[in-house]
Amino acid sequence: MLELLKNLAAWLTGPAQWAGPDGIATRVLEHLEYSVLATLAAAVIALPVGLLIGHTGRGAFLAVNLSSFGRALPTVGLVTLVFLAGGLSVWPVYVSLVALAVPVIITNTYAGMAAVDPEVKDAAKGVGLRGRQILWQVEVPLALPLIMTGIRLATVQVVATATIAAYVSFGGLGRYVFDGLAQRDLVQVLGGAVLVAVLAVVADLALGGLTRLLFRGRPATAR
Amino acid sequence: MNRRTALTTLLAGASAPLLAACSSGITSLKGSGAGGDSGNSSGGLVIGTANFTENQILGYLYAGVLSAAGVKATVRPNLGSREIVVPALRSGDIDLLPEYQGSLLLYLDKKATETEAGAMQNALATVVPDGLEVLPYAAAEDRDSFAVTRETAERYGLTSLDDLRRTSGKLVFGAAAEMKKRVVGLVGLKEKYGVEFKEFKALDSSGPLVKGALKKGDVDVANVFTTDVDIKENGWVLLADPRHLVPAQHIVPLIAARKADTKVRRALATLGNALTTADLTELNRKVDKDKKDPDRVAAAWLSERKLG
Amino acid sequence: MTVEWGWFPDHAGELTRLTADHLATAVPAVLFGLLIALPLAVLAHRVRPLRGFVLGASNILYTIPSLAFFVLLLPVTGLTRTTAITGLTAYTLVVLVRNTVEGLDAVPERVREASKAMGTRPLRTLLTVELPLALPVIMAGVRVATVMSISLVSVASYIGYGGLGQLFTDGFQRNFPTPVVAGVVLTLLLALAADALLVTVQRLCTPWRRGTPRSAPKLWKRA
Numbered sequence: 001m002l003e004l005l006k007n008l009a010a011w012l013t014g015p016a017q018w019a020g021p022d023g024i025a026t027r028v029l030e031h032l033e034y035s036v037l038a039t040l041a042a043a044v045i046a047l048p049v050g051l052l053i054g055h056t057g058r059g060a061f062l063a064v065n066l067s068s069f070g071r072a073l074p075t076v077g078l079v080t081l082v083f084l085a086g087g088l089s090v091w092p093v094y095v096s097l098v099a100l101a102v103p104v105i106i107t108n109t110y111a112g113m114a115a116v117d118p119e120v121k122d123a124a125k126g127v128g129l130r131g132r133q134i135l136w137q138v139e140v141p142l143a144l145p146l147i148m149t150g151i152r153l154a155t156v157q158v159v160a161t162a163t164i165a166a167y168v169s170f171g172g173l174g175r176y177v178f179d180g181l182a183q184r185d186l187v188q189v190l191g192g193a194v195l196v197a198v199l200a201v202v203a204d205l206a207l208g209g210l211t212r213l214l215f216r217g218r219p220a221t222a223r
Numbered sequence: 224m225n226r227r228t229a230l231t232t233l234l235a236g237a238s239a240p241l242l243a244a245c246s247s248g249i250t251s252l253k254g255s256g257a258g259g260d261s262g263n264s265s266g267g268l269v270i271g272t273a274n275f276t277e278n279q280i281l282g283y284l285y286a287g288v289l290s291a292a293g294v295k296a297t298v299r300p301n302l303g304s305r306e307i308v309v310p311a312l313r314s315g316d317i318d319l320l321p322e323y324q325g326s327l328l329l330y331l332d333k334k335a336t337e338t339e340a341g342a343m344q345n346a347l348a349t350v351v352p353d354g355l356e357v358l359p360y361a362a363a364e365d366r367d368s369f370a371v372t373r374e375t376a377e378r379y380g381l382t383s384l385d386d387l388r389r390t391s392g393k394l395v396f397g398a399a400a401e402m403k404k405r406v407v408g409l410v411g412l413k414e415k416y417g418v419e420f421k422e423f424k425a426l427d428s429s430g431p432l433v434k435g436a437l438k439k440g441d442v443d444v445a446n447v448f449t450t451d452v453d454i455k456e457n458g459w460v461l462l463a464d465p466r467h468l469v470p471a472q473h474i475v476p477l478i479a480a481r482k483a484d485t486k487v488r489r490a491l492a493t494l495g496n497a498l499t500t501a502d503l504t505e506l507n508r509k510v511d512k513d514k515k516d517p518d519r520v521a522a523a524w525l526s527e528r529k530l531g
Numbered sequence: 532m533t534v535e536w537g538w539f540p541d542h543a544g545e546l547t548r549l550t551a552d553h554l555a556t557a558v559p560a561v562l563f564g565l566l567i568a569l570p571l572a573v574l575a576h577r578v579r580p581l582r583g584f585v586l587g588a589s590n591i592l593y594t595i596p597s598l599a600f601f602v603l604l605l606p607v608t609g610l611t612r613t614t615a616i617t618g619l620t621a622y623t624l625v626v627l628v629r630n631t632v633e634g635l636d637a638v639p640e641r642v643r644e645a646s647k648a649m650g651t652r653p654l655r656t657l658l659t660v661e662l663p664l665a666l667p668v669i670m671a672g673v674r675v676a677t678v679m680s681i682s683l684v685s686v687a688s689y690i691g692y693g694g695l696g697q698l699f700t701d702g703f704q705r706n707f708p709t710p711v712v713a714g715v716v717l718t719l720l721l722a723l724a725a726d727a728l729l730v731t732v733q734r735l736c737t738p739w740r741r742g743t744p745r746s747a748p749k750l751w752k753r754a
Contacts, residue, residue, distance in 0.1 A: 021422065068674075068675075068678055068722075068723070068726055069719070069723070071675065071678045071679050071682060071722070072678050072681065072682050072718065072719050072722030072723060072726075073682060073715070073718075073719060074682045074683075074685040074695075074696065074699070074714070074715060074718045074719075075682075075685075076685045076686060076688070076696060076699050077685060077696070077698075077699045077711055077714050077715040077718065078715065080699045080702060080703045080711045081708060081711050081712065081715060083431075083703070084532060084702065084703070084706060084707075084708045084711060085532040085708065087435060087439070088432065088435040088436055088439055088441065156593075156594060159594070160593070160594050160595070160596055161596070163596040163598065163599070166425075168432065169424065169425070169426050169432045169436065169441075174596065174598075175425065177596055177598055177599045177602070178400060178425070178598070179400035179403070179425050180602065181303070181304075181307070181400075181598065181602045181689065182303075182304045182306060182399060182400035182401040182425075183304075183306055183400060183401050183403070183404055184304075184306035184307060184310065186602070186603060186605075186606065189599050189602045189603060190599070190603060192596070192599060193595050193596055193599035193600070193603065196594065196595065196596050196599070197591060197594040197595050200594035201590075201591065201594060271610075271691075274700070274704075275704065276704055276705060299691050300691070300697070300701075301688065301691055301697060301700050301701070302610060302690065302691040303689060303690065303691070307605070307610065307690070308610075310605075311609060311610035314609050314610075316609045316610040316611055317610065427704075430703075430704050431703060431704065431706050510705065511705050511706075514535070514538075514705060514707045514709075516542075
């Protein structure tokens, strides 16, 4: 065990390990590329849907249960299926990561909208705000903490799952996990796992910090 | 099987336990002595297979002949690369593995230089870990090979691995991740042929990734198995190996000695003598192309040959 | 990409076996998860200084790529079902611990004091008052953990214990979409069926909540 940790420290700090096309620096950047693009794409798809459902109240059942469906979807299966349908490309990676992130964001966005006090909405109507104004000036600001929670959750899941890219021959930190598995090189596997975990935690903290910055000076509105 | 191989098989089979006993010292004489009645298969045995379809077919063939001999055998398909399954055999999670001579020898002994089947069988017997045994090899063989598309072969004038040196630094090599560190892989290509690649792409073992990448042009040289039906279908050129980097790769059973009794030895030997490379290629075609199940394909072949 | 429908009835036996195999890995994982999470959560609830540590640790476990987890367990537990179950158990902790802590937090202080005033011992209060009151939130966690486990089992196909996930590897290797479709669909059905079953169990276990409108499932949110 101690030996393993010593080797891990050596692996993580070796300068040769960090440089080059299969060095840690490149792999981290690749991993970030998959994660950021997938999360952004998921947000672009999921936020309007969540806001629409929350604002109109239609499709609430779908919004609530979608996250359960998303969690039930086996990522490995989805990657394989898209790979078999479309051949060797980066599509399987993005399709499965986006599919993972979309339900979480929709459900949380909806939950944030649903938690807005109806009386506040009535009051907004009372002072003459219209539907769209209520959405942007009242509902969205109040729902934002939960919306951000959804995006944070999605990001962490995407970062942890982006290792799947290596399964269909692409890069990212999953390379160390898959290659280490094939070579039974536990130090490499552990190194890859640690880097993914660190990346996920850093992404989570960064988004948490961003959220706090956005709501500075405002009373906590989370449930 | 020709007479020479038959003879070496016999010799190797006979010498294996003896050598194993010598190399592992006096203490092991009691446990894994000569003869083959030391093991006991009455509790049944578990056959593990690596993560490519041919290995699964072989696993089911083993299971079929063993069942016919009255030994209960279960197959655990798709367990991973050699680096995963051999340790699992050592720790007792599985009891029997369909293996390949050359790859197994180099896995057990990185410095091994034997490339001829009989010599390798003897070498295997000396390096096989305590508690494991290599049984006589089969007539069927499935070598690692290095394939290029016809266009690449023409463009660079490639017919053998020697020619690859001239392309040094220009081509991309695709193979399973473990090939990066194996002698029959990146290491040996550099040492024996002086080949440097522009890039090594970690893909899979003669599977959809490596073959897809070769077809698409994402890699120029791909590691594929000689029994793979896609080679012929795509007209890929297999590069000759004049310096004998790739050793003979006859199929050998690697077994936990405690399970290897006469019944098991006899059943596996009968299968080994009957199964040819052509048979194996055809079985692969049925599974990979016709999408038949490996267990059914194996069972049908065995009953056709009256072996199972 | 074409799906050969005739393949399904032809492989009914295998599909049944794989489904049973799938459950044999996923269900113990959730049970062991509960067994570990309950005491941990009670500890985190009672001993405030430990709270952040327990919740943080279970969060970090969740960010480790699942494949890496299985590989790292190989030298310890070998190529066995134990490896698969242990890995999945670790993933259930993040939800189970958090929800149990939140459920216990939500028990009103008055209730606890009333129980104390009646001379009930702390352990008895925990078992007969606090945990039953926290049950809805805990059960929501169990639902999420179960769905997650069922979906994640497929990752264990790299060590031969993937249940329905074995179909993904098989289809991938042979460029054969049919088994992959079967695996994805059956995993989804299994997860949703288990979720529905747990909802029913939850209603039977908490008769005092029947009649109140069914609340949306507790969102798994981060602190």
